[in-house]
Amino acid sequence: MSRAPRSATAKRDWGADESGTSIMHVDMDAFFASCELARRPELRGLPVIVGGRERGVVLAATYEARAFGVRSAMSMASALRLCPQAVVVPPDHRLYQDVSRSIMELLGQITALVEQVSVDEAFLDVSGARRRLGPPTVIGARLRELVHARHGVTCSVGIAQNKFVAKLASTHAKPDGMLLVPADATVAFLRTLPVGALWGVGEKTEQALGRWGITSVAQLADTDVATLQAAVGKVAGAHLHDLAWGRDPRPVVPGRDERSIGAETTFAQDLWDLRAVEKHVLALADKVAARLRGQGLVGRTVAVKVRTSDFRTLTRSRTLNGPTDVGREIYLVSRELLAAADLRGLPVRLVGVRMENLSARAGLAEQPTLEEAASPRGEARREAELALDAVRQRFGSSSISLGARAEPRPTTEPDAAGLSWTR
């Protein structure tokens, strides 16, 4: 769900010249919520929020709910204060993944140049598909029809000369729309936007620019680079100036660039007992590992997030020697990270486990250690977790999970080969 600032004046017809605009940004509208509506049509027209009811956060909301001020990442409690009549639906990530995969396959039929940015968003370079399928607006319209017909969800399409403008175009096409920004209208289009609409301009940068009196993209474009660099730094200054003039040289890189996979739990009651928190960490590590395996990915960095009762959030991460998709490994590292976090003696409200630094497992070359080669316990462990995946596939995700009791403490106990390397 995009929270980027939009401009009412930008949402208009910018012309029909499609030469030089081959980059398309496809963004599902309120994706999780739309998926829920598609399978429960009786909810259509109602404010629907996807997220955990008990002390959870908003993952997605229908436009009816958004009209009340509900936004993603907002706590469920505040969302329900704004919109008490909302229907809260617990998330079903498997459904969203399935729909997403199917839509991405559809995109792959248009062109091989599909860059999946997240579960509900992708860039396409359709320059090679023009002769076969027609101009981008025709491709976009057909795609929107197909997605709606097959999955009952809507998407918005932005078409422009580069990724950055295409993304802005789709944002301004929402919901359920399409916007073409012709190459020669790019600068005019951008000049209608506030600086906050630009990629990479967050609250801090916005404030820094505001101190120089720069609040719109037009002002940004008219400011000389040196002044911008003085305001926000050398690299960012030059970059923003380029964006303000519609310059974005990044190509569409095929493949999905999932930056991280994580899961978190907010407890019904704050937990004092770290052992109890560890149990949740185990379940989360198990879940994250299963998702990694499901997508054929491995991660190299384990990050743990802990929020204490005073809402202070700590994040600790560690990069492993080699990438993994094994829940036990993720758990052992997560537990050490958790133990090392200074909670100031406060109970824990939320805990999360995330794998970053992801890469495809296929073709991955790994240098095992002598002890791993002597007793391939990691492999055996992975086999066991694959077996869990198979059981879950048949009997549901809660049918089986990693057990904690069999886990040794992460100390320097000699392993199966009798080798302890750490001290």
Add this chain to the structure above:
Amino acid sequence: MKFRVERDVLADAVTWTARTLPTRPPAPVLAGVRIEADASGVIGLSSFDYEVSARSEIPAEVAEPGTVLVSGRLLAEISRALPHKPVDVTLEGTKVVVTCGASRFTLLTMPVEDYPTLPQMPELTGTVGGDALTHAVAQVSVAASRDETLPLLTGVRMEIEGERITLLATDRYRLALRELTWTPTTPGFSAVALVKARTLTDVAKSLGSGGGLVNVGLSTGNGLDLIGFEAGGRHTTSQLVDGDYPPVRRLFPDTKPIHAVVPTQALIDAARRVALVAERNTPIRLSFTDGQVVLDAGQGDDAQASEALEAVLVGEDITVAFNPQFLLDGLTALGTDFVRLSFTHPNKPVEFTGQESLDGDDSDTYRYLLVPIRFAG
């Protein structure tokens, strides 16, 4: 204190003594070299960082005995830059004046009384040939870890059993073992010691390169575990690394159903060429079939390279992949005309040994065990 000494002798001794001085010493005095001038005509130079100590003695004309402490690095640089003339070193008040020909340097002294006492060179436990030691240490230390978070593995393990010393080192991915003979002072002497690989390499190079005998002293179990090496008027002591070394010897395979023999230098050259296209963390593959080995690296859209070499293969065809650097480390350490690679399974460690001829037997005095790269299925 006042003495006159040969420029080359001084430069050489100061450079050697100061070589292990820390760049950022925990205490200023530890950046110093202590100079002791003895009335008998001997100058003693010492350095110490609480872990490693070095001491060298050189002849000099001592006019006035005494002891001073000056910056080791500076004194080493100055003495190397001096013209080839006798050098006079004199203590004047709190400064040391170094004069040589028309050059004159003044160095500040540091308080000698703050300088720690150097550990005694442990009693002689045996002697080893300098060249043999240098070579053996170089062969083994390639496999030692450079990761300071695993202190145990930054060491070389010395296992002394009578006239045989076995050196072992591993960084978890490869393991090197080298046996050499020495002459213990007590027959049947038996001990184990773990010495920092960096220190041992340095000692073996600087003391063993003369080609003479190196005296080794080992003192364990007296609270402070220390090893000392002495040759040609110089000695170094080093604290031993503490901890239980993993039982790595058992990692060497018992049975080796497949082996291949390849000319070492040809394999090194081919591996270097093929490795040019191997990016960081990508392996180089070796496919052995009857009569040849094909090396290749790179796949998919990346740059690729391959090269074939003649090889003798005994047993089934086998393909293994290695980290190129680890492969080259082992091959270059061998020092024999032919290398034998012994296999059990494509995912199990491969043993590298040396042999003198294509159809001869291999020598097991040096063994390099390397874990192949594994590809995710």
